Amino acid sequence: MMWLAMAGLLALGGAADGQPAPGAWNPGETEPQATYWVYVGSESADFLHRIRFGPDGAHREADISMAELYRQSQRGDLFTESEAPHGVAVDPQGGSIYMTTGHGVPDGKLWQVEAGSGRLLADPVDLGRFPASLGVSPDGNYVYVANFNLHGRMVPSSISVIYGPEMVEVARVETCTMPHGSRVHPNGLRHYSTCMMDDQLVEIDAMDLAVSRRFFLGTGQEGPLDPGDRGFHAPGADHGEDHGHAGHPTPDPAPGEGVHAHHAPDPEHRDRDPTEMDAAHPVPDSPHYEASCSPTWVQPSQDGARLYVACNASDRVLEIDYEAWEVRRTFETGRGPYNVDVTPDDRLLVVTLKQGDGVEVIDLVEGELRGQVETSTRVVHGIALSPDSRYAFISVEGIGAEPGKVDIIDLETVERVASVEVGQQASGIAFWRMEGGL
């Protein structure tokens, strides 16, 4: 809670460098005609915040601590160390906020909080390793969570499927290695995620809860895959050409392979007597696939006809035709596209540049860059768009002890119009509601 020491800094007024101070307006900008609310997590401070943006500026309106959520839970779990709120989503009816926490014993969880009051609505659900991105079905019934397994062994992970009204996990669908991004098609029939270490886009049939299609995103080799292809790191997979030890430049959302056990045991084996296990693992360097796209996000267009995939390693966003299952357009971006989102009018594509410390806005109709804006601090994370297609709310992690930020971008002028401090390492962000305007 280091940021609380800086709570007094949330004052309106211009800053010395001409950029708006936290919560303040840039005097040259038009005031918003409506009031907007978003929720954002702070991963290193263990908070969920509500931000309000309107004619009176931008403010941090509410703070919900993980400690308080544990206190309300009936399960008897005890809040131990950093829980790491990561993904945030709002159900389509706007009544519930879903949030993943990446850490935990044994693993992370999905939480359900009442929008507005911040009251815990149900006991959390245990998920897989480092659950991160999440998406909610259009009918609000199902929450799909990518078990990112950010720091675990390079083995296929999964998408957890949770029935939201009862907060019960009904399925865990194995996809490939390091799934990230989680979005449901507007028709409710398909779910999408990517696999960072296998260069895959994965489609799950929401009726059968099974993988229905896969798409390979490797640079120059884009195309459909067999639905059963769990990627290069699946046991028994043909590793193909030895690309050597992965080395990613820093900062980087995807840690490199590193040295790891040659024979990785099934991480879910909990019923085996550990003393029977040979816990010795010689750790030679092993050949493995070096992702050329390293996809970090997938976002369907509002009409469902296209899917946009952020290739963090190759600085591109791919537009994939939903029906034809092929690449239609490629957008070159700044350094490190991370999250993408499409405005409700399907006109603009908003891209966060994690390594590029900024946000790009691409006009999808014209097929060209509308503008780019620097964020107020470094390590850009997520996007939430207002229903009127006017504003983008961008979470920015920050570095070290500095607070996280929510930057508000005017999509017409592509300028940062406000910024709000939150807890350290602002992470997932989701739009809740607006009043006025439309």
Next chain:
Amino acid sequence: MESVYHVMGQIRRGLVGGAALILAISFLWGEAAAQETSLADGARVAELIAEPSELQLRVGETVPFQVRALDVDGNELHPRLLMRGSRGGVGVSEEGVLGIGVGDHQLVVTVALPPGVEEDAPSLTVPVRVDWPAIERVEIDPLAGTLYAGTDQRFAVRAYHADGSLRPSPEVGWESSDPEVVAVDPYGHAVANQEGTATLRAQVDGVVGELVQEVRPLPVERIQVQASEERVRAGDVVRFSARALDSGGSEVEDAPIQWSYMYMPDDSIVEPGASAVIRDGRFVAQYPGEYTVRATAGPISSWKTIRVDTRDVVRRIEVQGQGRVSHRRTSDFWVYEGLDGRDYAITGTWGSDGWSYFWDVTDPTDMVLTDSIQVDARTVNDVKVSPDGRYATLTREGASDRRNGVVVVDLAEPANPVLAIEYDEGLTGGVHNAFPMDDYLYVLSGGERYLIVDMSDIYNPRTIGEVDIPGSRIHDVWVHDGIAYSAEWDTGIVMTDVGNGRWGGTPQNPVVVSTYPLPGGNTHAVFPYYQEETGRFYIFAGDEIIGRSGFALEGGNNRAPYDPDVPGSGTPRNTAGYIHIVDYTDMENPKKVARYHVPEYGSHNIWVEDDVLYQAYYEGGLRVVDVSGELQGNLYTQGREIAVFKPNDPIGYVSNAPTTWSAMPFKGNIFLSDANSGIWAVNLEPEERPIP
């Protein structure tokens, strides 16, 4: 004709942990069912009816189940329905609903709405109770010895399922065929009333197991009781032994001896009652007075009285100095003698920009900050120095690029430490703790496992082994005499041979020897300690529980300095947990024998040296505890506390809010780190206090 849905969907199986899971299933048409209703044509489901409305079944059992869909007029519809069960609890097969895991679960039924249909459709949640499988057989464990008339013993029961698995904690109904011979209570506690034979019966879920039990006359005429000591202090363990002798003076070796005690306080107003612990003849008293310990075998008993005095170990603490850190939260620390012969300490920080501080503490009354290192991290949780003082490790969490790892610091010039390498291979997930030895570094990876790293060249470390307990999560590791003891939450204490050799382990090929779970499942830290006086080997294993939900004193969880606009800021945090003491003298058969439990605070890092426990107890401060002699019971209530120091600092990060993280004795002083006030040095005044 009423249409009925039959489940004819396809079962999809996924493998998780080796267990088959039933994923989704969608209802299709049965042979006699009507055509699927297209909701795109305007038909609307108004109600779903489950038949039955709730289910109760056993693991492995399948029960029939159906769902009817009705429109607003009550007409039967046949839309596509999705039925899903709690993962790992309930599944669906062609025959109906399948019980997979014991517990209270749910079946969820929703209507598959076609694209473009935006109206809400009803859904259904069906409660499902899945019970254990049926019991196939019940066995009563026979006694190891003879059941003698006039004595009583407890019988144990094992209830087996058909697959050979045991029912945990079964509910047993007991009865005896002849209570005049053997009577048995609902807990399996049987009293042998007279010679003869009776059949004991234990019933679990309607299945009965029997044991024919003979009762023989008790040959014991007298009991000899001896005590290892006749005058002790509170907290000392006294070993009582009892020999049951027959009329000829021969020992009846299988005579069941039961122990009890009576207490006579020195002052009945001060201590009207007292508790002591007696277990297998090992007795420990908490308060001074006279204790009469009785050994009984049926109607025969004998006793011995011992005298228990106060322990009288309290000593005063004197503050030597403080290295105040009030602008950041302090985490762990380590104090060591540098290669230049001076004394140094390193402190880490929590949520504070990755800073570590280096102090010259040669004069503990004047600790001087000599250097600092900042790394890309939000928290440097753990700092340690190799025994030879050659290098230090600073652990990283919250790196901006999410590549955490451990920082190795070259201490060749202790006053001017140099960053040797930031090592993150296999350690990107945050390193919470590390344990440096001269040649090897044991370092935690992402809370899942620990790596063993060759540190012969600290500028080029090389991972050579790892220990990963499947499904377990690790918090700390400590290596002693070639054995790594790791603290792994609900797995408990994990013991691994990493070079001791007794079990064939080496750093390159570690061998896991045992796991020992502890109550509560909060095993956070371990400290192995060999007690020279008794030859016993103990593991002190501590909980960490942030928060006190469920306790009468719940308190808050604040970590922030005071801010008038922020409710609750500037107040102390409240924690819980205690130290479990496990006797590992027989390393393959460890046994928990004692605890150190301060009830209103929470335990953190541990250090034991020269029969003294230096316990960091968060808001309870530094606790210095006499752990000499054999240990049993709760040391807190035995008068074993030597001193308590709470590092109150009015200008600390949070003022006057002790949060003691770690403590170490060093060259006659006790050093400690406190999250809100930095590093302190204190010492204990001499035992003999001057009489003014």
